[in-house]
Amino acid sequence: MGNRLSKIATRTGDGGTTGLGDGSRTDKDSVRIIAIGDVDELNSHLGLLLCEDMPDDMRDELVTIQHDLFDLGGELCIPGYQMIKEAHVERLDALLAKYNATLPALTEFILPAGSRAASQAHICRTVCRRAERSIVTLGKAETIHEHPRQYVNRLSDLLFVLARVLNRHAGGSDVLWQHERKRG
Structure with missing residues (x-):
């Protein structure tokens, strides 16, 4: 693959539009660009999470997820294109089963x-x-494929489960909401 960006400051977005992967342009505040930006922000936060101590297998799985999110951004960037498939969603389902099996049931x-x-x-x-x-x-x-929505839905569940696993990895446990605590 050759260089995709020969320069970063193109000035083509100065008027409030940005280019999509198919060569068309759209407003920078369009629902498509907002979705792409939210996925990009998530990927950046995962990069920060990867700076923390965690089991090696979890690290490898999160790096794979980062690549998936980059592909998801690509899919969102090209109307009608598909990169996230059912196999991606199934991989997250398998990770959910793997990590849930290590945790006690939630009671609070x-x-x-x-x-x-x-x-x-x-x-x-x-x-x-x-x-x-x-x-x-x-x-x-706009018409989009169903798998991106399913993927991020499963991923948010997985991130909840991984937070619980990471607390245990650090020697702690879940921090419970105390509905009976003294208020105000």
């Missing part, structure tokens, strides 16, 4: 807290939920 709500790695995984989860909402909104305005 948990707070997005604990170790730094777990807290960053929760940030990734909430950004993933926003990306999912953006993809749903895009799907209402």
